[in-house]
Amino acid sequence: MAVGPVLGGWLVEHASWRWVFFINFPLAAAVIAISMWRIPETNSTAARRVDWAGALLATVGLGGVVFGFIESTDLGWGNPLVFGTLIVAFGCLIGFAALEIGTAFPMVPLVLFKNPSFSGANLLTLFLYAALGIFFFLFPLNLIQIQKYSSTSAGAAILPLILLVFLLSRWSGGLVARYGARRPLIVGPLIVALGFVLFAIPAIAHSYWLMFFPPVVILGFGMAVTVAPLTTVVMNSADQEHVGTASGINNAIARVAGILAIAILGLVIVYAFRIRLNHALDHLALPPAILHDLRAHESRLAALEAPANLDPNIRAAINNSIRQAFVFGFRLVMLFCAGLSLGSAAVAWLMLPRAFMTRRVY
Numbered sequence: 001m002a003v004g005p006v007l008g009g010w011l012v013e014h015a016s017w018r019w020v021f022f023i024n025f026p027l028a029a030a031v032i033a034i035s036m037w038r039i040p041e042t043n044s045t046a047a048r049r050v051d052w053a054g055a056l057l058a059t060v061g062l063g064g065v066v067f068g069f070i071e072s073t074d075l076g077w078g079n080p081l082v083f084g085t086l087i088v089a090f091g092c093l094i095g096f097a098a099l100e101i102g103t104a105f106p107m108v109p110l111v112l113f114k115n116p117s118f119s120g121a122n123l124l125t126l127f128l129y130a131a132l133g134i135f136f137f138l139f140p141l142n143l144i145q146i147q148k149y150s151s152t153s154a155g156a157a158i159l160p161l162i163l164l165v166f167l168l169s170r171w172s173g174g175l176v177a178r179y180g181a182r183r184p185l186i187v188g189p190l191i192v193a194l195g196f197v198l199f200a201i202p203a204i205a206h207s208y209w210l211m212f213f214p215p216v217v218i219l220g221f222g223m224a225v226t227v228a229p230l231t232t233v234v235m236n237s238a239d240q241e242h243v244g245t246a247s248g249i250n251n252a253i254a255r256v257a258g259i260l261a262i263a264i265l266g267l268v269i270v271y272a273f274r275i276r277l278n279h280a281l282d283h284l285a286l287p288p289a290i291l292h293d294l295r296a297h298e299s300r301l302a303a304l305e306a307p308a309n310l311d312p313n314i315r316a317a318i319n320n321s322i323r324q325a326f327v328f329g330f331r332l333v334m335l336f337c338a339g340l341s342l343g344s345a346a347v348a349w350l351m352l353p354r355a356f357m358t359r360r361v362y
Contacts, residue, residue: 002162009140009155042244051107057096058107062256064089069263073270073299108249109242118237118246120351121185121230125250126257128189128226128344131196131337133258134265135219139199142330143212145302146204146323157212164220165227173228181229185348188226193341195219200334203327222341233352265333272329274298280321284314294318302326 004023011019068086075082100106113119136158143154175184198215206212231250238246277298281291290307297304306318 002159002166005155005158005162006152007155009151009153012151049105051100051103051105054096054099054103054107057092057099061089061092061096062259064092066259066263069260069267073267109245112238112242112246112249115237116351117233117353120347121233121237122250122253123351124185124189124344124347125230125253127340127347128192128257129254130257130261130265131192131340132223134261134333135196135199135337136258137262137266138269138330138333141302142326146326146330147206147208157208158216160213160216161220161223164217165224168221168224169228172224172226173232175225176229176232180354181233182348182352182354184225184229185233185352186345188222188224188229189341189344189348191222191225192219193222193338193345195222196334196338196341200331200338204323265336268336269326269329269333270299270301272332273301273325276328277321277325280325281318284317284321286314286318301329 007023008020011017011023064085068082068089071079071085072082077083097110100108100110113122139158140151140154143149143157144151149157172184195215195218198218199212202211231247234246234250235243274295278295281294286294290310293307294304302322304322306315306322308315310318
């Protein structure tokens, strides 16, 4: 996690963004080799089979939701492709839930969610990792396109967050033994929410150490307080036979939360950017053809640029308006992220038992 953003940024800067995806090949090969070498197979007393139908419905459903939301920014909600994809996607997700209830060997045993601790931990995960997902998507764009950082520097900017989670994980695990999981899972997301609020303050051309480093540290500390207790709750909310499944469900929810946040909150920043930019452009008295061209490409956000053949002063005014519009949208999304983090704390407060039980019951 620490090396990836920096190495990825370096590859984007000095080679091509396509090379970033090749980082996964040696890592995946190592995981497969270690798994085959050192991890023993487990055996169940009951016969098992793969839930191919559930996997297909979940894949089509989640992929369709993400595709529909992302394409709506360019095609519009009334477009048959967007509308039809979303209908099919939600239909598949409903079908997936019905299938998992009725099948003998479900990919996601819904019986696990009868335990309020397991349900609460996964709802907390959904909110918190949705906020993190859109943050890790937009923050590098802010640094590179608005603050004019290099790709490598933008990757290095989040290193304090990752290192804090790594260095404090053992300490935060000790919090569970001393206070139980509920308190850290209330306090941690509250700290994360404060970090997101601070990210909503910086504008353009601010010092990293003054305006970005403090919220990065606060966000990292909040996540350090949260991660180990959250894992503990998930793993102790299932019986021994379902521990692996419980862990897989929680990890899948974290990944899906990030993807859906990029799709849904991505719409928020696009519309906020569009409203703010159009308001600014209305005051510049631009020719209709220039206005039409700019508005046709507003979904590019801060990558949008004024035409090169304009008067330098007008072009500078347009580019400044684009940057200001992106910062406006970024601030709004960071406040949404703070709200999601507060929702995570509320879930821990309401759904997790005051005295966390290590006995696995559902």
